[in-house]
Amino acid sequence: MLTNLTAQQVNAKEANKCCQCAYNSGYQQGSLLQKFISLDLDSLGESGANNDGHYKSLHQAFALGYSDGVNSIIKN
Structure with missing residues (x-):
């Protein structure tokens, strides 16, 4: 999902x-x-990723994670 x-x-x-x-x-x-x-x-670690997460938007990744986290609570 981070590749997008x-x-x-x-x-x-x-x-x-x-x-x-x-x-x-x-x-x-x-x-x-x-x-x-x-x-x-x-507080974030150093990237060890190649194509899937390296040089990707940290803010988008954070927002996506937040949204997925909220959705995990709503679905349960």
Whole structure:
């Protein structure tokens, strides 16, 4: 699912950050139905991904994860 995200990084600080980590952070916050969400770039690991998540939008990955997390609660 991360392969469909936009290949974009806003700045050099984000270039090597883990897109899957951003998704996981969003998913966790969404599954807890947190009202105040935050993408902490400094807490994300370094990317080890090749084509599936490298240089993909961390913000899109986070938003997708949040949405999936919320949906997992709603479906259950």
